[in-house]
Amino acid sequence: MRKINFIIAFICLLTIGAKAQGQFTILGKMTEKTGQAMAYLSYSNQGKKVLDSVVVQNGQFVFKGTVNNPLRAYIYLKPVVNGIYQKPNDGIEFYLENSKITITTKSLLGNASVAGSKTNDEQRQLLAMQKPFRKIADSVMKVYNSWNEVQKKDSVLRRSLRAPMLASQAGYDSVSRIFISRNPNSVVSLVTFISLELRQDFNPDTAQAKFAKFTSSLRESAPGKKVQAMIEVGKKTNVGVTATDFTQNDPTGKPVKLSDFRGQYVLVDFWASWCKPCRAENPNLLKAYNKYKSKNFTILGVSIDDSDMKKAWLNAVQQDGLPWTQTSELKGANSEAALAYGVTAIPANFLISPEGKILAKNLRGAELEKKLAELLGSK
Numbered sequence: 575m576r577k578i579n580f581i582i583a584f585i586c587l588l589t590i591g592a593k594a595q596g597q598f599t600i601l602g603k604m605t606e607k608t609g610q611a612m613a614y615l616s617y618s619n620q621g622k623k624v625l626d627s628v629v630v631q632n633g634q635f636v637f638k639g640t641v642n643n644p645l646r647a648y649i650y651l652k653p654v655v656n657g658i659y660q661k662p663n664d665g666i667e668f669y670l671e672n673s674k675i676t677i678t679t680k681s682l683l684g685n686a687s688v689a690g691s692k693t694n695d696e697q698r699q700l701l702a703m704q705k706p707f708r709k710i711a712d713s714v715m716k717v718y719n720s721w722n723e724v725q726k727k728d729s730v731l732r733r734s735l736r737a738p739m740l741a742s743q744a745g746y747d748s749v750s751r752i753f754i755s756r757n758p759n760s761v762v763s764l765v766t767f768i769s770l771e772l773r774q775d776f777n778p779d780t781a782q783a784k785f786a787k788f789t790s791s792l793r794e795s796a797p798g799k800k801v802q803a804m805i806e807v808g809k810k811t812n813v814g815v816t817a818t819d820f821t822q823n824d825p826t827g828k829p830v831k832l833s834d835f836r837g838q839y840v841l842v843d844f845w846a847s848w849c850k851p852c853r854a855e856n857p858n859l860l861k862a863y864n865k866y867k868s869k870n871f872t873i874l875g876v877s878i879d880d881s882d883m884k885k886a887w888l889n890a891v892q893q894d895g896l897p898w899t900q901t902s903e904l905k906g907a908n909s910e911a912a913l914a915y916g917v918t919a920i921p922a923n924f925l926i927s928p929e930g931k932i933l934a935k936n937l938r939g940a941e942l943e944k945k946l947a948e949l950l951g952s953k
Contacts, residue, residue: 596640764792876902878906
């Protein structure tokens with residue numbers, strides 16, 4: 575499943591809504607001699623992108639400033655060779671807050687330790703709790719990657735890895751929830767909550783109950799309100815509710831409304847030309863379409879391509895032989911329809927009844943045909 579960039583960006587830019595106090599000082603120390611380089615600090619503070627730079631002198635650099643709240647930041651280095659800046663070749667992502675933060679390493683920022691920051695300490699604690707389960711998952715993937723292409727297609731072999739991978743995921747989720755319960759006022763907990771409880775197909779009622787356990791100050795902060803908005807979108811896309819109407823243009827520029835399909839069963843399919851899992855699923859959609867199109871069923875394709883990818887989108891439609899209506903705002907991650915339906919990963923789909931109610935979500939392969947057979951009868 576392909577993640578869409580806006581959810582990743584949202585997590586990286588989360589901040590806690592408390593007033594700024596003091597300022598931050600970042601001291602970078604590289605104990606081994608380094609050549610001439612520039613250090614760059616990049617972050618976003620209350621929606622404003624900030625990029626600062628300093629010269630690295632004797633393996634050290636210092637940044638100072640003020641942020642409103644703890645937030646994700648990134649420091650990277652650009653070496654200078656013969657007076658010419660090279661491409662960045664080293665960097666570290668960390669939590670930036672108004673404190674004295676020391677970043678220490680021998681030579682590579684990617685291997686640095688971060689001290690002097692409560693939020694980074696919390697992040698380190700969470701990673702330590704998750705580490706045993708990450709190791710299990712890594713070992714399972716190591717086995718899978720050691721197989722040849724024939725072995726990777728062997729369903730029996732693949733099933734042999736399912737149990738340890740599921741156990742790893744269950745353990746990872748369990749310790750993550752323990753961390754959240756112990757740290758209800760931590761931005762690290764909020765970021766973890768999003769990745770854990772607001773996954774695709776999350777239950778908004780369950781998520782709402784769990785979100786209520788955060789402190790009121792965190793829930794009422796700007797990122798807390800965004801999380802609440804995500805939960806509200808989840809409520810609006812629950813099975814049984816009326817599907818939100820939207821309008822997009824087809825490839826000829828003609829406006830198409832979801833409500834134009836009232837009276838039919840319609841599968842709203844969110845996809846993109848660059849999404850390999852989407853393209854792999856298209857043959858299954860085509861099979862279902864051809865089997866049930868005479869029984870009042872159709873598909874409405876909603877592309878998450880952007881304006882630069884219009885040609886690729888149209889080529890993908892032709893290459894995959896998709897005969898149903900295709901639309902796109904060509905806004906990529908800013909697709910209003912995708913945002914309205916809380917789509918954070920593709921492929922994603924919603925099966926809508928002739929009355930406009932959501933009947934099911936994210937039906938793939940045989941699941942789609944099974945649901946259509948249940949509703950329309952087998953052919």
